[in-house]
Amino acid sequence: MSDPETVDFGHRRVAPDEKTRLVGGVFDRVAERYDVMNDLMSLGTHRLFKRMAVEMTGLRPGQRVLDLAGGTGDMAALLAPVVGPSGNVVLADINPQMMEVGRQRLLDAGHAQVAFCQTAAESLPFADAQFDCAVIAFGLRNFTDKHRALGEIHRVLKPGGALLVLEFSKPEHPLLQSAYGAFQSLWPSMGRAVVGDAASYEYLVESIAQHPGQKALKVMLQDAGFDAVEYHNLLGGIAAIHRGCKRGVTRGVTRGERGGKQSLDTERTT
Ligand code: SAM
Numbered sequence: 703m704s705d706p707e708t709v710d711f712g713h714r715r716v717a718p719d720e721k722t723r724l725v726g727g728v729f730d731r732v733a734e735r736y737d738v739m740n741d742l743m744s745l746g747t748h749r750l751f752k753r754m755a756v757e758m759t760g761l762r763p764g765q766r767v768l769d770l771a772g773g774t775g776d777m778a779a780l781l782a783p784v785v786g787p788s789g790n791v792v793l794a795d796i797n798p799q800m801m802e803v804g805r806q807r808l809l810d811a812g813h814a815q816v817a818f819c820q821t822a823a824e825s826l827p828f829a830d831a832q833f834d835c836a837v838i839a840f841g842l843r844n845f846t847d848k849h850r851a852l853g854e855i856h857r858v859l860k861p862g863g864a865l866l867v868l869e870f871s872k873p874e875h876p877l878l879q880s881a882y883g884a885f886q887s888l889w890p891s892m893g894r895a896v897v898g899d900a901a902s903y904e905y906l907v908e909s910i911a912q913h914p915g916q917k918a919l920k921v922m923l924q925d926a927g928f929d930a931v932e933y934h935n936l937l938g939g940i941a942a943i944h945r946g947c948k949r950g951v952t953r954g955v956t957r958g959e960r961g962g963k964q965s966l967d968t969e970r971t972t
Contacts, residue, residue, distance in 0.1 A: 709846055712908030721846045722822070726797060728844075728902045729773070733799035735897045736774050742896065743889055743903075749776070751936050752839055755868040755943050756780045758934075764788040765834040770823050770855065771795055771841020775804030775816070781837070782813040792833075794819040794826070795841075823851035828858045835859070839868040843913045852926035859948040865928060871935065871942035872915040878938045886910070916942050 708715035711724050732739065740748050756777065761767055763786035769777045772793035781791045793808075793816055795801045801818055808816050821827050823838075824847045836855045845851045855865055873879045886907045893903030914922060916933050919942075923931045928946025935942050 729797040766790040768836040773800040791816045826854045867944040870910040874939040
């Protein structure tokens with residue numbers, strides 16, 4: 703049985719602070735070449751998955767969206783044209799190196815309405831009910847406390863707002879499982895060749911194995927208060943998009959606990 707005081711870091715169990723530090727180290731090391739590796743490892747399919755997730759947001763011009771664990775800005779770049787100049791995209795991530803790559807890319811592409819916020823998902827510096835939608839692409843797996851992060855997202859969404867989680871999942875067919883396992887076994891060598899770092903990609907493979915499957919993640923979203931939770935498998939379940947909605951009164955921290963939370967107009971940015 704695992705120690706309840708520890709959390710998974712790949713196949714290891716570590717203290718929560720240690721996981722945050724180790725995950726930070728992974729993304730510090732890969733930030734510069736993160737996008738190249740994504741294209742190689744996914745054979746480009748992550749781009750299609752991200753487009754599908756953005757389609758499923760149902761966002762309209764003028765709305766506000768939180769791109770949590772936004773990293774190097776792929777999702778923000780897709781979301782910005784959907785909400786348009788009157789809308790607002792907040793790219794939030796714990797890692798300044800990843801965000802710096804994203805900031806340069808988004809600036810170069812002219813997406814002026816993207817704001818940046820360095821923060822842990824487990825403690826969002828926003829007041830309740832600020833966002834029409836939140837997306838997390840390939841981020842949830844890395845969070846130190848997934849339940850707390852989901853509660854925070856629920857809190858900052860407006861009633862009726864949607865959460866979209868795009869994440870690696872569990873392939874359903876046994877043949878696909880073994881073919882995918884064989885392909886994944888190449889990733890650490892690819893990481894060594896392209897980034898000079900195999901260990902980060904060993905962590906990636908292990909973290910995918912540890913991550914809850916489709917049905918378990920659906921229950922996690924329901925436990926965090928999301929309604930109408932559904933998921934769609936991508937490439938036979940190699941990845942999945944989960945979607946849930948916030949209904950009714952705002953959940954999460956109470957007014958008294960909220961103390962330092964800020965509205966979007968004064969959010970902490972880097
Ligand atoms: N969303 C981007 C994409 O799809 O390309 C980046 C995904 S990258 C695999 C995961 C991101 O999660 C990293 O940028 C990392 O810094 C961020 N992250 C990890 N733990 C986090 C946490 N507790 N709170 C916020 N961001 C976190």
